[in-house]
Amino acid sequence: MKKETQIVSLGRQKKWTQGVINPPVVRASTMTFDTMEDMAFAIKNRANGEMFYGRRGGPTHFAFQSAIAELEGGVGTALYPSGSAAITGALLSFLKAGDHLLMVDSVYEPTRDLCNKLLAGYGIETTYYDPLIGKDLTSLIKPNTKVLFLESPGSITMEIQDVPTLSRIAHERDIVVMLDNTWASPINSRPFELGVDISIQAATKYIVGHSDVMMGTATANEQHWQQLRENSYLLGQCTSPDDVYLASRGLRTLGIRMAQHEQSALKVANWLAARPEVDHLRHPAFETCPGHEFFKRDFSAANGLFSFVLKEGDRASITAFVENMQHFKMGFSWGGFESLILGVFGIDKLRTSTQWDSSKPLIRLHIGLENVDDLINDLDAAFARYH
Numbered sequence: 590m591k592k593e594t595q596i597v598s599l600g601r602q603k604k605w606t607q608g609v610i611n612p613p614v615v616r617a618s619t620m621t622f623d624t625m626e627d628m629a630f631a632i633k634n635r636a637n638g639e640m641f642y643g644r645r646g647g648p649t650h651f652a653f654q655s656a657i658a659e660l661e662g663g664v665g666t667a668l669y670p671s672g673s674a675a676i677t678g679a680l681l682s683f684l685k686a687g688d689h690l691l692m693v694d695s696v697y698e699p700t701r702d703l704c705n706k707l708l709a710g711y712g713i714e715t716t717y718y719d720p721l722i723g724k725d726l727t728s729l730i731k732p733n734t735k736v737l738f739l740e741s742p743g744s745i746t747m748e749i750q751d752v753p754t755l756s757r758i759a760h761e762r763d764i765v766v767m768l769d770n771t772w773a774s775p776i777n778s779r780p781f782e783l784g785v786d787i788s789i790q791a792a793t794k795y796i797v798g799h800s801d802v803m804m805g806t807a808t809a810n811e812q813h814w815q816q817l818r819e820n821s822y823l824l825g826q827c828t829s830p831d832d833v834y835l836a837s838r839g840l841r842t843l844g845i846r847m848a849q850h851e852q853s854a855l856k857v858a859n860w861l862a863a864r865p866e867v868d869h870l871r872h873p874a875f876e877t878c879p880g881h882e883f884f885k886r887d888f889s890a891a892n893g894l895f896s897f898v899l900k901e902g903d904r905a906s907i908t909a910f911v912e913n914m915q916h917f918k919m920g921f922s923w924g925g926f927e928s929l930i931l932g933v934f935g936i937d938k939l940r941t942s943t944q945w946d947s948s949k950p951l952i953r954l955h956i957g958l959e960n961v962d963d964l965i966n967d968l969d970a971a972f973a974r975y976h
């Protein structure tokens with residue numbers, strides 16, 4: 590079955606939907622049992638999609654979890670109240686004091702903060718590595734290295750990683766491989782075929798697709814599913830069935846939305862590439878994006894999120910560019926139907942294992958579902974203000 594068909598049909602098993610199209614919202618903490626035998630059955634099957642207690646979820650959750658797990662090619666999916674909670678839940682499910690974590694240097698900034706401000710205090714040491722490190726990764730591996738964390742493309746600077754090579758190196762040493770797969774969404778990559786053990790999604794973005802729910806998912810392969818599921822449960826991580834309903838609903842249009850985002854983004858990116866003010870595009874489909882060759886090999890399509898670098902500019906000129914736009918709004922997120930713009934500063938101060946030339950300003954765009962000509966006109970006016 591093709592992924593476009595999967596997103597329509599997955600997660601609609603009659604035992605959870607009772608025959609209606611969208612799995613109904615079932616809100617519950619307490620679930621009651623008529624006999625001790627029924628209760629024993631629920632306890633035995635509390636992690637197998639049977640009603641047990643609110644923290645394990647109910648039919649609304651089970652339907653969505655099964656859809657994401659199958660779409661990503663994993664065995665099971667755990668749900669979290671945000672993408673960052675999914676990252677935290679996955680890492681804490683496999684790391685303990687004294688362990689060493691390899692974290693990509695282009696990682697989403699709050700994930701870096703988690704490592705430096707929280708995990709370090711738990712006695713978990715983090716080493717940041719160049720997203721394009723390749724085989725040299727072996728030089729960073731220690732006897733206590735337990736997890737390799739990837740994010741591809743990387744936040745803001747968009748480097749695409751050679752996931753199969755890095756996964757192979759990790760597995761030669763029994764290191765768990767986790768991928769923040771939000772940019773691809775479950776529809777544009779097959780993380781487990783690339784060698785990943787745990788695929789993480791900020792469902793907040795394209796899966797929900799309407800900028801109105803915070804949610805994360807982590808999907809594991811057979812070898813790691815029980816540990817992820819049980820340790821995430823011990824962390825008390827759970828989600829509202831109302832939010833899960835909205836995420837399920839977003840999932841159904843993920844395919845056509847991603848196709849439209851990609852088409853408009855490529856048109857905008859090509860228009861930007863021709864502008865004399867632009868130094869280069871950091872859009873995975875462009876050769877000027879580091880790791881472009883891995884995008885062509887490992888992804889089936891792109892989406893609406895990419896960055897570009899200007900040849901020159903200071904905070905004042907970038908402010909003139911990003912403010913007073915008609916359609917692009919400034920906001921922290923992406924993946925909804927609206928277009929967003931972010932002038933990003935201080936990347937050089939963040940990175941610890943790669944250099945970044947901050948003399949050339951970077952702007953990140955999320956291309957929404959507006960008419961692409963309106964978006965290009967908006968950017969054209971921005972360049973007029975920028976000079």
Ligand SMILES: Cc1ncc(COP(=O)(O)O)c(CNNC(=O)CNC(=O)c2ccccc2[N+](=O)[O-])c1O
Nearest residue numbers: 671672673674697698744769771791793804921922
């Ligand atoms: C790849 C990836 N992975 C996880 C999360 C967290 O999801 P959540 O927001 O549901 O917790 C996200 C959330 N994304 N949010 C954003 O990109 C918003 N932008 C920022 O946070 C931001 C702002 C200024 C400078 C740098 C960044 N940054 O993304 O690193 C993500 O992009």
